[in-house]
Amino acid sequence: MRRPSDDIVSWAIIEVLRSHGVIHSQRKLAQMVAARLRDLDPAYAVGEGRLRRIALRIPQVEVQVELRQGGDAKLDGCPCCGARLHARWGKDLFGKRRLQGRVCTACGLHMGAEGGVPSRYVFIWRSGRAQGKRRRGSRGSLDAFPST
Numbered sequence: 238m239r240r241p242s243d244d245i246v247s248w249a250i251i252e253v254l255r256s257h258g259v260i261h262s263q264r265k266l267a268q269m270v271a272a273r274l275r276d277l278d279p280a281y282a283v284g285e286g287r288l289r290r291i292a293l294r295i296p297q298v299e300v301q302v303e304l305r306q307g308g309d310a311k312l313d314g315c316p317c318c319g320a321r322l323h324a325r326w327g328k329d330l331f332g333k334r335r336l337q338g339r340v341c342t343a344c345g346l347h348m349g350a351e352g353g354v355p356s357r358y359v360f361i362w363r364s365g366r367a368q369g370k371r372r373r374g375s376r377g378s379l380d381a382f383p384s385t
């Protein structure tokens with residue numbers, strides 16, 4: 238087994254998401270990225286956790302986590318990086334202020350308002366997103382990625 242560089246993994250994630258738009262599970266993304274990587278080198282392997290961390294650094298990729306109730310279902314910090322969460326507010330049908338979801342300002346993970354146990358990660362390609370725009374906090378830049 239060989240460990241591909243972050244740039245190569247980013248390239249494979251971009252290739253897979255650009256052609257599929259949305260991928261509804263981390264395992265599925267990992268399988269598809271692994272297939273791409275094997276085209277380059279049959280010995281390449283990448284773990285799901287590392288894959289998710291790299292995906293979070295790509296400006297055009299939005300990572301959402303689906304949460305479920307259970308156990309001590311209170312989310313104190315980002316399930317991905319542990320940073321503080323930023324609440325997103327909206328209005329309900331009656332015009333009352335209502336918590337819509339939460340965003341991690343450190344890694345960019347999006348999540349719903351309910352539940353506290355991560356159950357599923359969803360990866361979304363946002364092609365219209367300008368580089369670095371609409372992003373808060375410190376993130377990697379696209380400059381490091383191969384342009385192929």
Ligand SMILES: [Zn+2]
Pocket residue numbers: 315316317318319320341342343344345346
């Ligand atoms: Zn985070």
